[in-house]
Structures are given as C-alpha cells and as structure tokens.
Amino acid sequence: MKLHRVYYKEFSRIDKISIDNKSKINHLRNVLRLTEGSKLDVFDGEGNSSIYKIVSLEKKKIVLEQVGDIEFQQPERINLKVLMPYIKKENLFFAIQKVTEIGVSNVSLFRPDNIDQSIKNKDLSKISEKALSIITQACEQNGSNIVPDFQIYEDLSSAIDHDSFSIFFDLDATNDFQSIENVEDSITLITGPESGFSKKEKEFLNATTSHNISLGKNILRAETAPITALSVIKSNLGLL
Incomplete structure (x- = not known):
C-alpha cells in the first residue's frame, strides 16, 4: 500500500x-x-x-x-531549470504545479517586458509563500524527495545572468530539439508571455543563450508553454 x-x-x-x-x-x-x-x-x-x-x-x-x-534519493543526472514569465496568479500557479510534478530542479519567474497590464505593478515577492507551498505539495504527490529551488527576478537579463546552457522557445524559431547536438548537465528552459518576447529581450536571448527552438506551429498559452517545453526536453533526454 x-x-x-x-x-x-x-x-x-x-x-x-x-x-x-x-x-x-x-x-x-x-x-x-x-x-x-x-x-x-x-x-x-x-x-x-x-x-x-x-x-x-x-x-x-x-x-x-x-x-x-x-x-x-539520487537527483536526476541533468539539472533542469524552468524560467517562465510572471502571468496571472491562477495560471501561474497551475504552471508551477505541473512543471514540479513532471520533475525539475529549479523554478524561476521573471517580469517580462510584454507583461499583462492588469498585473504590471504587482509585487512579485508576495507570491513566494504560495508558490513554495504549491511546489512542496506537488513533490508530496509525485514522489520526488528533492524540492526544487524557487526564485523571482525583476527582469530577464538578471534571471539568466549565470546560466551557461540555456534554451529559449521562440514563436519564430525553425529548429527543434533534435538540432541540438550536445547538452550539458545543467539546462535552463526559457518561455515567454503569450504576446512573445520584446525586441530587447529577443536580442538579449539571441546574444546570450545557447539555442532557440520551436515548440511547434501552434501558439501556446503562457502557462502551457513551460509544461510542454519541459515535457519535450525530458522525453528527448530519456528522463520521463
């Protein structure tokens, strides 16, 4: 039992x-x-x-x-960090719950340039307690004895300042995961808001990240994208 x-x-x-x-x-x-x-x-x-x-x-x-x-319980052989935009709380907490259930070593949020105007001035620090509670409850459910780290960043550049191997998922990208020949033991997966990354963010990502790939022809909701991205990556790495 x-x-x-x-x-x-x-x-x-x-x-x-x-x-x-x-x-x-x-x-x-x-x-x-x-x-x-x-x-x-x-x-x-x-x-x-x-x-x-x-x-x-x-x-x-x-x-x-x-x-x-x-x-x-040994950690997975590859550390996976999910970096997602701050979106409306109900959708955000759903995404945090699901990526934790799938299995991830770090969940991080950033305030995107193209943020929903209804939450533009919200204090992100106030969601930390609820987010951490959702993460630990998801670990209670999924059998993982390792609780992911959780961080909040005010912008995209500070969120990936020290990440050596990053993949961002872009609506305009034409490559898929199969185009990546070598991966490292620590990977950051970056998704944007439904309105997409701003021009400034895309320029920064193209200059600093390792790869940009597509999640397919369908436009995904902001809470669906990190779940899909994590599932695709883990499946291709044999971690599911």
Missing part, C-alpha cells in the same frame, strides 16, 4: 516530529482521515526520506515518530 507523503524540512535531524501547521493538520486528520498508528512517508526536500507513524493526533498538533531507516 502506498503511504501518504509529508514534507518536513528538518526531519533527518530528529526522530520525532511535531506538526502544528493548521492546513497540514486538517489535511491529515479530516481529508486523509489518518489515525494514531498510521504510517507516513516523510521527506526533507533534500533527497532524504523515512517512514514515520502517528503517535499523537490532536486538534492543534500531530506527533510523528520515526520507525524506518533514512533513505536517500
């Missing part, structure tokens, strides 16, 4: 865990309807996991005790 999974950052340093997060308590008590003695697969987001059992189940606190050995 597959055990329910719980993310707890500090678990590998202690043999008992106290959970006091209201949302997590509600999920374990009222949604999953777990009881004392129920076992859980607990992971720390850095590759470690172990089996715990519930020894105390109260309204404001759940106590878990370690009953299994600590196991380590």
Whole structure:
C-alpha cells in the first residue's frame, strides 16, 4: 500500500516530529482521515526520506515518530531549470504545479517586458509563500524527495545572468530539439508571455543563450508553454 507523503524540512535531524501547521493538520486528520498508528512517508526536500507513524493526533498538533531507516534519493543526472514569465496568479500557479510534478530542479519567474497590464505593478515577492507551498505539495504527490529551488527576478537579463546552457522557445524559431547536438548537465528552459518576447529581450536571448527552438506551429498559452517545453526536453533526454 502506498503511504501518504509529508514534507518536513528538518526531519533527518530528529526522530520525532511535531506538526502544528493548521492546513497540514486538517489535511491529515479530516481529508486523509489518518489515525494514531498510521504510517507516513516523510521527506526533507533534500533527497532524504523515512517512514514515520502517528503517535499523537490532536486538534492543534500531530506527533510523528520515526520507525524506518533514512533513505536517500539520487537527483536526476541533468539539472533542469524552468524560467517562465510572471502571468496571472491562477495560471501561474497551475504552471508551477505541473512543471514540479513532471520533475525539475529549479523554478524561476521573471517580469517580462510584454507583461499583462492588469498585473504590471504587482509585487512579485508576495507570491513566494504560495508558490513554495504549491511546489512542496506537488513533490508530496509525485514522489520526488528533492524540492526544487524557487526564485523571482525583476527582469530577464538578471534571471539568466549565470546560466551557461540555456534554451529559449521562440514563436519564430525553425529548429527543434533534435538540432541540438550536445547538452550539458545543467539546462535552463526559457518561455515567454503569450504576446512573445520584446525586441530587447529577443536580442538579449539571441546574444546570450545557447539555442532557440520551436515548440511547434501552434501558439501556446503562457502557462502551457513551460509544461510542454519541459515535457519535450525530458522525453528527448530519456528522463520521463
């Protein structure tokens, strides 16, 4: 029987865990309807996991005790970073959830030049907590014990300043992934907003990235593009 999974950052340093997060308590008590003695697969987001059992189940606190050995999950042989534009929150959170489920080592956002005017002046830092929650929940679901890093950048140039091997997906590109002869062990995948990259952004990308490729003839929504790009790359690299 597959055990329910719980993310707890500090678990590998202690043999008992106290959970006091209201949302997590509600999920374990009222949604999953777990009881004392129920076992859980607990992971720390850095590759470690172990089996715990519930020894105390109260309204404001759940106590878990370690009953299994600590196991380590190796990261994938290629680190994949998804860099996507800031878009409306509902669509953005959907994209973040899905790329995490597919499997990625880093999720990053940038404020595009061609940003939707309704969110142009939004403070991006305010979405961090919700985004991180979505990422950890997606890892609880997909079986990954390694939680992706998450960053927010104010513009595209600062977002890929130190990325050595980058691929950007362009509406005007004619090449596909098969045209790339060699890949490195760390790849950044860059997608733009539905209105496309600005002239300034495209000039910057053409000057600094390794490749620009097409995702096909259909114009994808901004939240669909990173999901599709990641799926295509992982499939071609044999990582799915």
